[in-house]
Amino acid sequence: MEPSDLKTNENLQEAGTSSKTPGSLLNKPVSRRDVLKMAGIGGLGLLLGGGAAGALFKGTKAFTRKESVLNAGRTNEKVHPFYGKHQSGIITPSQNFLCFASFDLTVASINEVRELFQKWTLAAANMTQGSMLGDSAANTSLNLPPADTGEAAGLIPSRTTITFGAGPSFFDSRFGLASKRPAAFPDLPKFRGDALQPQWCGGDIGVQVCADDLQVAFHAVRNLARIARGSAVLRWTQEGFQRTGAAEPANGTPRNLMGFKDGTGNPDVNDAKLMDEVVWAQAGDGAAWMAGGSYMVARRIRMRLEVWDRSTLDDQQRTFGRYRDSGAPLGGQDEFDPLDLNAKDAAGQPALPVTSHSRLAHMDGNTKLLRRAYSYSSGLDAKTGQLDAGLFFICFQRNVSKQFIAMQQILAASDKLNEYISHVGSAGFACFPGAAEGGYIGDTLF
Amino acid sequence: MNIRSSLALSALAATLLTAGCSNSSTDTNSANAASTSSNTGTAAASASSSSDSSSAPASASAAASADFTAAIDSYREYVITETDALVKDTGAFVDAINSGNIEEAKKLYAPARMHYERIEPIAEALGDLDPNIDARDGDVDPSEWRGFHRLEKALWEDKSTDGTKEYADRLLSDTKLLRAKVETVDIEPSLLVTGAVELLNEVSTSKVTGEEDRYSRTDLYDFAANVEGAEKIYELLKPNLADKDPELEKKIGDSFTVLQNELNSYAKDGGYVSYDVLKEDEVRKLSQNLDALAEPLSQMGTLLGV
Numbered sequence: 001m002e003p004s005d006l007k008t009n010e011n012l013q014e015a016g017t018s019s020k021t022p023g024s025l026l027n028k029p030v031s032r033r034d035v036l037k038m039a040g041i042g043g044l045g046l047l048l049g050g051g052a053a054g055a056l057f058k059g060t061k062a063f064t065r066k067e068s069v070l071n072a073g074r075t076n077e078k079v080h081p082f083y084g085k086h087q088s089g090i091i092t093p094s095q096n097f098l099c100f101a102s103f104d105l106t107v108a109s110i111n112e113v114r115e116l117f118q119k120w121t122l123a124a125a126n127m128t129q130g131s132m133l134g135d136s137a138a139n140t141s142l143n144l145p146p147a148d149t150g151e152a153a154g155l156i157p158s159r160t161t162i163t164f165g166a167g168p169s170f171f172d173s174r175f176g177l178a179s180k181r182p183a184a185f186p187d188l189p190k191f192r193g194d195a196l197q198p199q200w201c202g203g204d205i206g207v208q209v210c211a212d213d214l215q216v217a218f219h220a221v222r223n224l225a226r227i228a229r230g231s232a233v234l235r236w237t238q239e240g241f242q243r244t245g246a247a248e249p250a251n252g253t254p255r256n257l258m259g260f261k262d263g264t265g266n267p268d269v270n271d272a273k274l275m276d277e278v279v280w281a282q283a284g285d286g287a288a289w290m291a292g293g294s295y296m297v298a299r300r301i302r303m304r305l306e307v308w309d310r311s312t313l314d315d316q317q318r319t320f321g322r323y324r325d326s327g328a329p330l331g332g333q334d335e336f337d338p339l340d341l342n343a344k345d346a347a348g349q350p351a352l353p354v355t356s357h358s359r360l361a362h363m364d365g366n367t368k369l370l371r372r373a374y375s376y377s378s379g380l381d382a383k384t385g386q387l388d389a390g391l392f393f394i395c396f397q398r399n400v401s402k403q404f405i406a407m408q409q410i411l412a413a414s415d416k417l418n419e420y421i422s423h424v425g426s427a428g429f430a431c432f433p434g435a436a437e438g439g440y441i442g443d444t445l446f
Numbered sequence: 447m448n449i450r451s452s453l454a455l456s457a458l459a460a461t462l463l464t465a466g467c468s469n470s471s472t473d474t475n476s477a478n479a480a481s482t483s484s485n486t487g488t489a490a491a492s493a494s495s496s497s498d499s500s501s502a503p504a505s506a507s508a509a510a511s512a513d514f515t516a517a518i519d520s521y522r523e524y525v526i527t528e529t530d531a532l533v534k535d536t537g538a539f540v541d542a543i544n545s546g547n548i549e550e551a552k553k554l555y556a557p558a559r560m561h562y563e564r565i566e567p568i569a570e571a572l573g574d575l576d577p578n579i580d581a582r583d584g585d586v587d588p589s590e591w592r593g594f595h596r597l598e599k600a601l602w603e604d605k606s607t608d609g610t611k612e613y614a615d616r617l618l619s620d621t622k623l624l625r626a627k628v629e630t631v632d633i634e635p636s637l638l639v640t641g642a643v644e645l646l647n648e649v650s651t652s653k654v655t656g657e658e659d660r661y662s663r664t665d666l667y668d669f670a671a672n673v674e675g676a677e678k679i680y681e682l683l684k685p686n687l688a689d690k691d692p693e694l695e696k697k698i699g700d701s702f703t704v705l706q707n708e709l710n711s712y713a714k715d716g717g718y719v720s721y722d723v724l725k726e727d728e729v730r731k732l733s734q735n736l737d738a739l740a741e742p743l744s745q746m747g748t749l750l751g752v
């Protein structure tokens with residue numbers, strides 16, 4: 001740990017309090033970070049020196065949900081609340097890493113589904129706040145596997161968000177929910193050029209975990225899968241990444257693996273009215289239980305990077321309709337210049353080529369969705385020896401038919417980008433509204 | 447594994463026992479693949495109703511730290527019964543090999559092994575016995591490779607019993623040594639608890655992947671036997687568990703049922719279909735059902751106190 005973490009008064013005070021009443025509140029959630037923080041102060045350092053896993057948790061204090069504590073005094077670290085009107089991980093800023101997990105339910109009754117979501121909710125609330133799973137006893141008994149798998153012990157919350165959604169198959173005949181399926185959440189049609197592989201498609205439940213640390217994110221997926229054992233099985237998982245905040249402190253628009261800034265044209269998440277129009281399902285939309293939720297579409301899009309790498313810069317820029325360097329629209333100056341569909345180049349042709357990705361995806365200017373994509377790299381394609389890498393495209397919207405499907409139909413038909421990409425995976429999830437403290441994710445549906 | 451051998455090895459040699467010495471051996475000896483694959487439910491049920499149900503519930507509720515004496519005694523009996531059957535069935539298997547009857551030997555191979563697989567954690571705790579009996583090619587130095595899988599290779603891959611007599615005879619004497627040793631094993635409650643999970647871990651790491659019986663493709667026999675061995679332990683601890691954590695007890699019981707049903711769908715001619723027949727998604731489903739069982743099973747340690 002960094003010594004500077006310990007210098008704030010608050011930390012000293014917290015630690016001082018707890019050292020007077022060691023072990024008095026053992027059954028409260030234990031902040032992963034508290035464990036190490038306390039160990040660094042005064043005589044408590046012996047705790048760590050002792051090395052026994054049990055000792056690590058014995059003297060920890062009651063867990064408080066104060067951000068400063070969770071962040072070990074780092075004021076630039078944000079903790080996303082788990083409970084609230086909306087689930088975090090949708091309009092909250094994207095983190096450095098993604099671990100996505102698609103699950104299939106193996107239980108037969110809605111009651112068991114409910115139980116799973118209740119357990120998941122508690123676990124997710126703990127993990128997003130940086131707490132250990134299970135109380136101290138459940139992590140120190142020598143006769144049992146520890147409740148928390150442990151790889152995130154001592155790590156800060158890392159802005160973790162965990163977002164749950166129900167796939168189309170969730171609404172089949174098994175749980176009696178067919179009538180609850182929202183009209184705004186249809187099956188996706190087969191788009192032109194789709195090369196979908198079953199092992200990257202579908203799922204009863206989608207869980208999007210994002211965090212600024214891959215180990216923290218993985219820990220969450222792993223523990224959710226563990227909790228689900230006997231109730232649900234993993235169907236597929238995908239890790240994703242983008243440049244880290246450390247690599248780009250200025251926090252500009254991240255670049256995808258084709259080298260272009262990706263996310264520029266996204267709607268402004270700070271505009272609440274716009275978010276209600278574009279992202280959040282509304283009570284009057286037809287499925288009242290989804291009010292405050294959002295529909296996710298995830299597409300695993302492989303990039304033919306070898307081919308892309310041998311196309312000229314001009315070709316590349318005309319593919320997106322933007323300059324690679326600045327991210328500005330072709331013919332424009334600044335990254336955030338509006339797309340001018342009427343602009344002409346020197347030869348009198350549209351400055352934004354009619355088959356360019358930005359132009360086509362812009363549509364009429366009124367059809368929008370919120371993209372929250374990550375790059376992925378999954379080693380080699382054994383058959384060709386080429387990189388299996390691309391974009392794990394995630395988007396959120398209020399109505400899948402009117403937004404993603406309408407847009408993808410246009411892109412699939414004419415996007416110049418199609419020369420370089422191939423959609424190999426696809427899934428849709430109706431992401432529930434947020435849960436209130438004491439409630440659980442999905443409680444408006446079950 | 448928390449297991450201790452209380453007799454010195456030299457003493458063991460003197461008391462080396464042969465097949466058939468144990469009271470209940472005849473019942474089990476007659477068990478062939480047909481009965482073992484189909485009767486797990488009843489075997490388990492009778493186990494819980496016969497030996498322990500009378501004494502265990504009373505003792506479990508008596509004190510905070512439960513009394514496992516009844517469960518341990520029953521388990522020891524089970525282990526002895528299985529090793530008796532192992533010695534007997536291995537004897538027949540070895541006879542077939544030594545008389546050059548390849549087809550007969552092939553038939554006897556997988557059922558004989560099941561007795562071993564049901565009690566594998568015990569055998570593994572007894573020093574070199576496990577590698578001598580059950581090593582696969584590559585597990586040990588080639589010069590030391592013997593046991594079941596050495597003979598499996600001769601039967602299915604070399605298709606010849608030439609030069610196998612030495613291995614066959616050694617296998618029989620190794621199983622007899624195991625039979626002698628199990629009598630002396632000190633079984634602790636923690637062995638029961640971890641042993642059950644270990645049996646399922648065996649399935650996870652080699653059987654479900656088809657690495658165990660790579661020549662004969664009889665992996666599902668071993669799979670089933672490991673599960674049966676774990677289920678036996680669960681049945682013995684069930685009264686204690688029902689007392690301490692009924693929800694967990696039910697969850698484990700349900701998960702065993704799911705997995706057994708799944709396995710039963712691959713039963714064939716008193717045994718199991720060849721591993722080769724399984725499709726990818728079928729293997730995955732077996733594996734996931736196994737994990738679904740092993741996770742709650744690993745919580746049985748709650749019986750030992752926290």
Ligand code: HEM
Binds near residue numbers: 263299301361363
């Ligand atoms: C590998 C696949 C893809 C890549 C590499 C990619 C890349 C980009 C890039 C570089 C931009 C310009 C910068 C920006 O506005 O963010 C962009 C814009 C956009 N893309 Fe994609 N994209 C991909 C797939 C998709 C898909 C599948 C959709 C939706 C069906 C989509 C929808 C959009 C939208 C709505 C815009 C903004 C258009 C506007 O400015 O109004 N993209 N994309």
